[in-house]
Amino acid sequence: MLFQRIESEGIAQYSYLVGDSHEAVVIDPRRDIDVYLEAATFQGYRIVAVLETHRHEDFVLGSVELAARTGAEIWHADGQWDYRYGQAARDGQTWKIGRLKLEAISSPGHTPGSMSYLLYDSGVNPWIVFTGDALFAGDVGRVDFLGEDRMAGMAGLLYDTLYRRLLPLGDEVIVCPGHGAGSVCAADIADRSWTTIGLERRYNPKLQFPDRDAFVLGVARKLEYAPYFREMERLNLEGPPLLGEMPLPKPLSAASFASQIESSVVVDTRMELGFGAAHVPGSLSIWLGGLPGYAGWFLPYGKPILLVQEGEDPSPTFRYLVRFGYDTLAGHLAGGMLSWNTAGYENESVPMVPVSSLCRLLDSGEKAWILDVRSEDELVSHGSISGAHNIHLTMLPERMNEVPKDGPVYIFCASDLRSMIAASLLQRAGWRNAAVVLGGLIGWNSTTCPIV
Amino acid sequence: MLFQRIESEGIAQYSYLVGDSHEAVVIDPRRDIDVYLEAATFQGYRIVAVLETHRHEDFVLGSVELAARTGAEIWHADGQWDYRYGQAARDGQTWKIGRLKLEAISSPGHTPGSMSYLLYDSGVNPWIVFTGDALFAGDVGRVDFLGEDRMAGMAGLLYDTLYRRLLPLGDEVIVCPGHGAGSVCAADIADRSWTTIGLERRYNPKLQFPDRDAFVLGVARKLEYAPYFREMERLNLEGPPLLGEMPLPKPLSAASFASQIESSVVVDTRMELGFGAAHVPGSLSIWLGGLPGYAGWFLPYGKPILLVQEGEDPSPTFRYLVRFGYDTLAGHLAGGMLSWNTAGYENESVPMVPVSSLCRLLDSGEKAWILDVRSEDELVSHGSISGAHNIHLTMLPERMNEVPKDGPVYIFCASDLRSMIAASLLQRAGWRNAAVVLGGLIGWNSTTCPIV
């Protein structure tokens, strides 16, 4: 038989390829489907069905793309919404995949019509449950997507899903969730890459509440809502354009790149130090590994995207962007910053100071406005610097005017990657005085800075 | 700079990727274009143009597919014909690719409007000439495509192309032809994988004739015309369907496979010995490596194609077939012959005898009808068995009735791969008495068979 978990890095999204006797299903496929096609084709499996656990809001599903290439049937959850493709799965519905059996389990809470899918061993014994965003390792799905007024109701539904449908499957059943640690779909997913009902029952903090009311109180919490969620929801209802027909991004000479800047948005995926040293004026810093997590917060839809990167192959970035429906990557700066600089164009830099230097500065009595762009959760669990001003990175575009424009500003995050995103946002908006603190809060804690 | 020769195995077709300063052109691309996209993208080149040397008749060009993904301009030769895509290149037209320069050289003969393309080093010195099917290592292009009555005229044109346009470029110029050894586009391409004008001038047998008339007499020769050539010509004028949208072939259970046989054609790409031992009744044997060379002769267009193969991945066969416009690969027998046999279906076999056994048989005075399926050229250059009946493999479908149905028939080719194709053709048509001689003529010559 075939059992494979495919992780989309950056959003820690898990999809699953399950097959037997030359037939396979994919649960929650991502949009760039080559990974499924290759694995299935190479091993002689035909993908006959796509099962969706819910209408995802944090990435574009590959169901339509997969169906176009394989003829697979699409079964979606959240049948209450108006899909332009596929059919709605029903609670209790079963699928036979060779000797295996899959059964849909209605699992509302994260969305009103979420489904889990239970895989039976040899078609008989409950074995693995694919829980989508209902249950994670160490967390449960967020319940705030329908708005604050419906949060408590959704939390209640999720409680019932967990305690009436999922936990009763038995401690021994393996849990395959829709995300691992690092997702925006839950705040506290654990770094426990494989888990079981029993492990969650025992160690998941959200399953330790005394009763339903306490659970509702504990999990009904408004989290951040990224601008791109709305676009994902739309694309997942309508079905996105097919990738197989999409033009490839182009290498652009410095001159050609420069001429298109006005009408585009420029993203620079190099590591923070290179960006800080020199970058195309007006560009947004998001290091490549952070692109899946942050593109959706800061990149507008509809505008052509220009890319500055290390090396020449734009494919990884292209892949990351289309996973979020950014289908407008126009090209990248061929030759990178070197070609920009040798073409004699102006560049910009960001002041960077090591924590030790900042220590000395503060120690000497220098006044400094410190901006901490970490989330509230991080402040609570990892501590903060006294006197620092906290604006979570994702809120920065809206709250930018709180940051002084005259005196020096020192930006902190856990390390310094997000600080550089913040610095680039500020610089694009006209701030000239914002420095990134290299090493960030971890570095701060590693040294013995005299103040705090 | 970028210079890469891409060989399509089986038809020994050469295409070329040439680039400089982030721009590249492809000369005579094949239909499955991933190889060009990956090489160019990975190294930061944008494919800006496709140059065709002529309207190919032995494979489907990838010009339209490439233009769709990269926006490349298509420049075709043979502008006298009615293309639905691209523009016609003109003699003397030039293209700048970074510091490089390419120039079109009218090169009629193989087709009326063939073009060569001359690459200048640093834009100044003649360096490499892409000759398409005008000039090969050890041979020149065939001139019989417009019919026997125009052969002499075309041969004359080719002479002028060679002696007035190509040879004068200078002995030192590197020649990059459209095919290597093993193509149907010329009879005698040498196994000299890289060559120059001077090497051809000295050693190419077709360039040793004393004058134009002798040349015309020597090369104006009617060669075989495969049924698929017509389809290739049509597709290369109209532009083929895009592969990016094509459904993938499916693994099929023995039962499902069996139920579709009636309305399909079955191709078995296993090596000849496995086919001979047991195969699905009615299937056509073409070993995988021989598929590019023989599919076009024996596979009809329009019918679904069912595949029997070793292993589970049908991708190589799929790739080979679409290169010849066979877009109807429906699926393959999942689990191969093992699943056919364990499903209890009937199979057929082909008698196989080692040359040594045949020797003994003939030596004992046994009468045997020997069928030699090699080409006339092979008969001439490698000798033949006395008393053998020669029907070239490609003629067999039309001349099958010359083969006796009652007594035993022993099939020879150089080894035994083509013999098995012949045996499968005969078996499908009702012959039950045709045996393949393992080792073939090479084996015959390796042993000391007493007769001949």
Place this chain on the structure above:
Amino acid sequence: MLFQRIESEGIAQYSYLVGDSHEAVVIDPRRDIDVYLEAATFQGYRIVAVLETHRHEDFVLGSVELAARTGAEIWHADGQWDYRYGQAARDGQTWKIGRLKLEAISSPGHTPGSMSYLLYDSGVNPWIVFTGDALFAGDVGRVDFLGEDRMAGMAGLLYDTLYRRLLPLGDEVIVCPGHGAGSVCAADIADRSWTTIGLERRYNPKLQFPDRDAFVLGVARKLEYAPYFREMERLNLEGPPLLGEMPLPKPLSAASFASQIESSVVVDTRMELGFGAAHVPGSLSIWLGGLPGYAGWFLPYGKPILLVQEGEDPSPTFRYLVRFGYDTLAGHLAGGMLSWNTAGYENESVPMVPVSSLCRLLDSGEKAWILDVRSEDELVSHGSISGAHNIHLTMLPERMNEVPKDGPVYIFCASDLRSMIAASLLQRAGWRNAAVVLGGLIGWNSTTCPIV
């Protein structure tokens, strides 16, 4: 963190790569260690330790090879034996790998000093237990390696391991065994590729006995002991030669191949049908996928091995062989059987009959000696043909004289792959009358053969 299961196909052996914070351990590495080095290096992990669950008898451990390249410490189980390398792990010993913790759990039964290793999540909660050959999905380790007289004692130890050490870890704990379905280390491993303590407690047939005595009675069973086990035991105590210094196998011309046959053993890894059609006289048939499972039963140590295969790359076979300490692969027949046959050498074939033909034959009253080479377990669970003679394939070399040499013999296995091994063994020993029944018992059951 890093968690990866690596499966060695053919023996379904599982090794595991577990890491955190740039440090990793490997549990039960195989001898060709490139897979660990690449995964670890690529992701920035240093392999600091090798943990062995027992002195394996069915493959060569890669501990010594891994230590040589990475400096990893080797911790072996079965410390009661005399190792030439590494140190003995002790019950309760712990290892810190970044934030993870591993703990040794004494787990005797399969061998006297087997160890399991328990992985704690975040260093605190029992999460995954690596059980080696103590506990599998659907089975437990065999207990007969020390001889029949000690079987009951070992079974008792295993009971205590299971019920006092492993099951008490909790239903929710994930079980990572040393083998999956298809191993010689247990008879009935289930096709449940991931499992938990609870799944095994509920569904593993060997964990359903009422008490210790019943368990001992149920599992203390003499299984087959392959000749190569002894060699594996020796190599795993002494440490095998390093692969990095081993000469590569060579392609050999037919003549060179022929000249070395006398002093070598010839293995043919092509699929059964090709072998049956024609093979080098005296060669042993083991299809490539069956090589890991059957080489150790039929290939002698010390003799040069000559290989006949499909295609030219001997690397997969080389890899399979060194995993069992066969370090003497001298070369392969370049060009395969085609070059053998074109060189005019004699070949041999094996009669093959489809089940349907055999049906008709038997139906017509023809007397036939049927040899069934399946195991006793298979006879019991899948049924047998009345009148068939059963000699398990692995016993055939010793019991060959029970097979008649005069009349026709029809060989059955489940399909026909093992039948071809049997036919090749018989043919090498002088039998000329043994035919393979294509489709085997599954085919037999698929058709409606009138007799039985």
Place this chain on the structure above:
Amino acid sequence: MLFQRIESEGIAQYSYLVGDSHEAVVIDPRRDIDVYLEAATFQGYRIVAVLETHRHEDFVLGSVELAARTGAEIWHADGQWDYRYGQAARDGQTWKIGRLKLEAISSPGHTPGSMSYLLYDSGVNPWIVFTGDALFAGDVGRVDFLGEDRMAGMAGLLYDTLYRRLLPLGDEVIVCPGHGAGSVCAADIADRSWTTIGLERRYNPKLQFPDRDAFVLGVARKLEYAPYFREMERLNLEGPPLLGEMPLPKPLSAASFASQIESSVVVDTRMELGFGAAHVPGSLSIWLGGLPGYAGWFLPYGKPILLVQEGEDPSPTFRYLVRFGYDTLAGHLAGGMLSWNTAGYENESVPMVPVSSLCRLLDSGEKAWILDVRSEDELVSHGSISGAHNIHLTMLPERMNEVPKDGPVYIFCASDLRSMIAASLLQRAGWRNAAVVLGGLIGWNSTTCPIV
């Protein structure tokens, strides 16, 4: 047949794999030989011989490594020196590789005993000549390795080699040299990736001298002699240690890295901008692509090497270093500069100014000491900035005291990659005032800087 050119990037070294009928030779293999083993093994070729064109001084040959794995015979040139391995090839000696023939042609000049190897097509016609470092595209080999006093003599020998042995082979013969553009073995190799005798005869500037004396005068020129040449010469006479037994480099935590700095040399292979922004104090900047070209000038032998890089996989750097006999790569900083900074360690930066800023500065009358680290050849062909002080990068360690320590220094190269190497060299030696001019001379020329 098999014909493959393998390029070692960075030193533009060409080796060649040539084979026929399952036998192959390698000409001038590099030390990491996996590329040859894989190509040959995969296609069924056995490497039977290694042919060396001379005792190379710019990289470590893989002859000994290749012989150890394949049993190939080693034939070296420069038989006048005292090799510890292999046999000396003789002028006129021939090798048969299937249907091919290779012949040694004595080709002294670059070294006293250099050999070329001529490949005959079908064993008869001169086809391809492997010229080692005697003849390149656009240049000839340097003749100064035996010292200035013997330069003229060697140049005379080279003239005779070229005019009596190589050019007479015929304009049509293909030339396969030992290096492409970008080698230290000749100053002016052209970017003409494939060439012929005729192309060189016509366009190679070194073959345009009127007579022998003029040639000697023209090419007998002292070029730079890198410190590592001596080590390469030694290793290529003695044979280097085998790589298959070498321990792999290790990822190191920031603390572990820091503790080893004192006794090691630190190399940082990130791009220049990231290095300039922040680096481990005392580290040497050589961007990854420049490592093969510059490591040998600035890295001492014998000392452990510590690596700072982008990403986690040290394999490319490892590979580059062992090609030059640097076998002491101890490990790399796991997590890169981010982990250094979050560990709170001090870092250093390099001032960087865009050319436009420098323009403005100079325009304003500011006094600036400009250091141009380009070679003399570059100064001549691309021009220079008036008032700039030229010290070629490779001379900087010896002439560092010419650079002022008090006022600001602005470093120029063509772009800015080598400038950063220079800046790191100065910074390690105590200079605190040296800034890198981003965009360099090309950038300077791209803008309209008012001065010069």
